[in-house]
Amino acid sequence: MLTLYQQQDSGNCYKVRLLLNHLGRPFQAVPVSSLDGSTRRPEFLAKNPIGKVPTIELEDGRFLAESNAILLHFAEGTRLLPADAYERAKAYEWLFFEQYVHEPAIAVRRALSVYPERRATASPERMAQLLDAGNRALAVLERRLEHTDWLAGNAFSVADISLYAYTHMAGEGGYDLGGFPAVGGWLERVAALPSHIPITA
Amino acid sequence: MLTLYQQQDSGNCYKVRLLLNHLGRPFQAVPVSSLDGSTRRPEFLAKNPIGKVPTIELEDGRFLAESNAILLHFAEGTRLLPADAYERAKAYEWLFFEQYVHEPAIAVRRALSVYPERRATASPERMAQLLDAGNRALAVLERRLEHTDWLAGNAFSVADISLYAYTHMAGEGGYDLGGFPAVGGWLERVAALPSHIPITA
Numbered sequence: 549m550l551t552l553y554q555q556q557d558s559g560n561c562y563k564v565r566l567l568l569n570h571l572g573r574p575f576q577a578v579p580v581s582s583l584d585g586s587t588r589r590p591e592f593l594a595k596n597p598i599g600k601v602p603t604i605e606l607e608d609g610r611f612l613a614e615s616n617a618i619l620l621h622f623a624e625g626t627r628l629l630p631a632d633a634y635e636r637a638k639a640y641e642w643l644f645f646e647q648y649v650h651e652p653a654i655a656v657r658r659a660l661s662v663y664p665e666r667r668a669t670a671s672p673e674r675m676a677q678l679l680d681a682g683n684r685a686l687a688v689l690e691r692r693l694e695h696t697d698w699l700a701g702n703a704f705s706v707a708d709i710s711l712y713a714y715t716h717m718a719g720e721g722g723y724d725l726g727g728f729p730a731v732g733g734w735l736e737r738v739a740a741l742p743s744h745i746p747i748t749a
Numbered sequence: 750m751l752t753l754y755q756q757q758d759s760g761n762c763y764k765v766r767l768l769l770n771h772l773g774r775p776f777q778a779v780p781v782s783s784l785d786g787s788t789r790r791p792e793f794l795a796k797n798p799i800g801k802v803p804t805i806e807l808e809d810g811r812f813l814a815e816s817n818a819i820l821l822h823f824a825e826g827t828r829l830l831p832a833d834a835y836e837r838a839k840a841y842e843w844l845f846f847e848q849y850v851h852e853p854a855i856a857v858r859r860a861l862s863v864y865p866e867r868r869a870t871a872s873p874e875r876m877a878q879l880l881d882a883g884n885r886a887l888a889v890l891e892r893r894l895e896h897t898d899w900l901a902g903n904a905f906s907v908a909d910i911s912l913y914a915y916t917h918m919a920g921e922g923g924y925d926l927g928g929f930p931a932v933g934g935w936l937e938r939v940a941a942l943p944s945h946i947p948i949t950a
Contacts, residue, residue, distance in 0.1 A: 597892060598846070610835060614849075617841035624834065633825065634811060640818035645799070647849045648815075691798060 550575035551605040553595065555582070559655055559713035560615040561602040562747045566709050567619050570743045571626060575604075583663065616643040619706040628706050635701035642699050642707035645688070646714075653681035655714045658721030679722060686728050689715065693730035697737060704741060712738045717747070751776035752806040754796065756783070760856055760914035761816040762803040763948045767910050768820050771944045772827060776805075784864060817844040820907040829907050836902035843900050843908035846889070847915075854882035856915045859922030880923060887929050890916065894931035898938060905942060913939045918948070 550568070552575050554561035568575050580586045580601050587599045596603040596613045603613045612618050620643070623629035630636045657678040660670040689711065692699060699707040716735050718725055725732055738744065751769070753776050755762035769776050781787045781802050788800045797804040797814045804814045813819050821844070824830035831837045858879040861871040890912065893900060900908040917936050919926055926933055939945065 598850075598889060606835075612835075612838050612842060614842045614845040616845050617838055620841050621834065621838035624837075633822065634807075634813075636825075637813050637818055637822035640821050641813060641815045644815040644817050644845075644848055647845055648853075649799075652849075652853070688799060 550607065552577045553580045553592065553603040553605070554578070554601050555580065557747065558601060559658075559717060559747070560651075563615045563709055563713045564602045564604065564618050565749070566713070566745060567622055567628065567706065569745045569749075570628060570709070570741070571622060572743070573622065583665065616647060616706075616710055619643070619710060623706045627703065628709070630701040630703070630705055632701065639700035639705050639707040643710050645685075646710045649681075649688070650685040650711065651714055653678050653685055654718050654721055654723065657682055657723075658714065658717055661721050675722075682718065682721065682723050683727075686715070686718065686723065686725070686731060689734075690728045690730050693734045697734070704738070708734075708738055713747075751808065753778045754781045754793065754804040754806070755779070755802050756781065758948065759802060760859075760918060760948070761852070764816045764910055764914045765803045765805065765819050766950070767914070767946060768823055768829065768907065770946045770950075771829060771910070771942070772823060773944070774823065784866065817848060817907075817911055820844070820911060824907045828904065829910070831902040831904070831906055833902065840901035840906050840908040844911050846886075847911045850882075850889070851886040851912065852915055854879050854886055855919050855922055855924065858883055858924070859915065859918055862922050876923075883919065883922065883924050884928075887916070887919065887924065887926070887932060890935075891929045891931050894935045898935070905939070909935075909939055914948075 550573060552561070552564055554564070554577055556579065580592055582601070586592060587601060593599050595605065595611050598613060600613060602615050602618060603611055604618050605611055612621060620629065630639055657675065660666050660675065696702070698704050699711060712735065715731065751774060753762070753765055755765070755778055757780065781793055783802070787793060788802060794800050796806065796812050799814060801814060803816050803819060804812055805819050806812055813822060821830065831840055858876065861867050861876065897903070899905050900912060913936065916932060
């Protein structure tokens with residue numbers, strides 16, 4: 549069986565659980581956290597030298613890291629990765645946008661807002677910059693979702709899974725999703741899918 | 750023919766030129782730059798609403814952005830993307846590492862070092878943080894390349910193209926590659942490939 553080394557309330561880890569649930573792939577979850585130092589222990593660094601979660605152990609004992617790389621690996625050949633080459637490339641585009649633009653603002657501001665041990669490290673200037681950068685990322689999503697139901701092509705895909713994770717928690721980081729109605733509608737569509745699970749599951 | 754909207758000395762744009770050259774795909778390059786404001790003009794935003802380069806226009810007039818998404822799109826079905834599912838997933842892992850960990854340190858510190866209009870915006874603390882983060886990213890590459898010639902699987906791939914771009918210019922950002930001999934050997938292997946081109950080409 550697949551083993552997912554993960555932190556339950558991390559959006560990056562939630563992406564992987566969400567994907568595996570949509571695909572009906574069973575897995576066991578092993579808690580590891582950057583907050584308690586367990587991602588820096590030798591036994592975890594032997595699995596992933598970068599010491600980050602999510603890290604997944606395949607049935608053959610090999611490991612994969614980077615949430616969006618894990619999504620692409622398991623989505624290959626399934627309905628969650630578009631079959632059309634251009635639509636697949638647009639899914640890649642959203643995944644890189646997520647890691648370069650969206651996550652470093654929205655996930656980081658949320659972490660600085662909800663984890664007491666990190667809150668003290670952020671200056672007001674940094675929090676203001678992250679608010680601005682996150683709102684620009686949300687505006688990119690809004691512009692796309694004003695015209696279509698899903699991010700890549702015409703069906704739910706890994707792009708939606710990846711962007712959903714931290715977008716649906718953006719309020720915890722101080723973002724006001726009320727200003728992004730198309731994003732709000734899309735969040736509801738994702739959450740209404742039959743094989744959807746919440747981050748607590 | 751393909752049209753690449755690009756800035757010549759951007760590593761992200763260089764990745765795409767390098768890939769297309771390795772694949773023998775002809776393209777025309779159109780200069781656009783964040784430095785002179787041309788990436789924010791309406792005619793460019795109509796091609797890529799995020800206003801970033803590289804942006805590529807396909808033969809059918811559709812557009813793709815995000816350097817690593819462009820790499821994956823054109824590498825599909827070629828020798829530059831591993832055929833083995835696990836090795837391909839490791840290539841994805843390196844591409845996301847590049848955009849999340851490597852580029853935001855090494856490319857950003859280089860930009861802050863070489864572009865006069867950006868240099869004034871960086872505090873000494875930020876420059877020190879970026880030096881430290883970039884050195885950690887280089888150490889990740891070093892650890893991998895101590896054991897293998899290429900980043901994903903046993904052959905040159907999009908992972909090498911993506912990581913080569915800003916690593917080979919790391920010196921411009923103040924990084925000392927002398928401390929990373931395996932990275933140095935890999936840079937030489939990449940540059941010695943028959944269809945390699947320098948960033949100036």
